[in-house]
C-alpha cells in the first residue's frame with residue numbers, strides 16, 4: 001500500500017520534470033529582437049511552423065512570448081530612444 005503510493009508520486013514527479021525540461025529548451029533560445037511595435041511569428045516555418053501570430057510589443061524592453069511556439073520577442077528600436 002505504502003509502496004504503491006510512493007510509485008504514484010514518483011510518476012507524477014516525472015511528468016512535472018518533463019514539462020520543466022520543455023520550458024528550459026525554450027529558455028535556451030535567445031529572445032528575438034525586432035524593430036517596431038509588432039513581432040510576427042510563424043514558428044520558423046517548415047515542420048515547426050504555425051499560422052502567423054502577431055505579437056504586440058506595447059512597451060520597450062517588454063518580452064512577449066508567442067502563444068503557439070513559446071518564442072520570445074522584444075522590441076529593440078524602442079530601447080534606442
Ligand SMILES: [Zn+2]
Pocket residue numbers: 041042043044050053066067068069070071
Ligand atoms: Zn511562434
